[in-house]
Amino acid sequence: EDKVVQSPLSLVVHEGDTVTLNCSYEVTNFRSLLWYKQEKKAPTFLFMLTSSGIEKKSGRLSSILDKKELFSILNITATQTGDSAVYLCAGSRKAGSYQLTFGKGTKLSVIP
């Protein structure tokens, strides 16, 4: 059974801090690791990672995958209150499987 574990489960930081969210995975025939941000409603896509060691960046957010150690991190620099959300990571298998295995999420609270 595939498994995705995120840590920490919750985190409180002050505006301007840098945070690192962790995601470890055990996914048979692994294809990709995806990060989503979930505010009050639907998850919104952040990154898809398939290759080890290649950093994906979008503004203050960045993510990297380590396929040898089976984990990924999501970094957020200079945090803002708008970054407060639940961050979900999910692992997928190669073609033929349509199931994403999600972690429980990390709840990030950024206080002014």
Place this chain on the structure above:
Amino acid sequence: NAGVTQTPKFRILKIGQSMTLQCAQDMNHNYMYWYRQDPGMGLKLIYYSVGAGITDKGEVPNGYNVSRSTTEDFPLRLELAAPSQTSVYFCASSYMGAGYEQYFGPGTRLTVT
């Protein structure tokens, strides 16, 4: 371009009642999914579809049914509602398979009492 839409937003059902959650997308995506999210948990796949007329079970299909008669619509049917089906339900779609970006609808919050 509305993306993925879901109706209703909220619903309260009595035990044993049935209902259909509606999902539609206007992005011409072949792949569509239904997830449920329980408090403090990640999303779990209920059913998915790879195109009109083709559906299959996900991780937690018991108590649910789906159909896909058009590319746009993917309704989820709950038969004989039970308290264990109290959850938030998300519909999603993607241009390619599950390992690629999925677009989520706003969710339906369902309470079964």
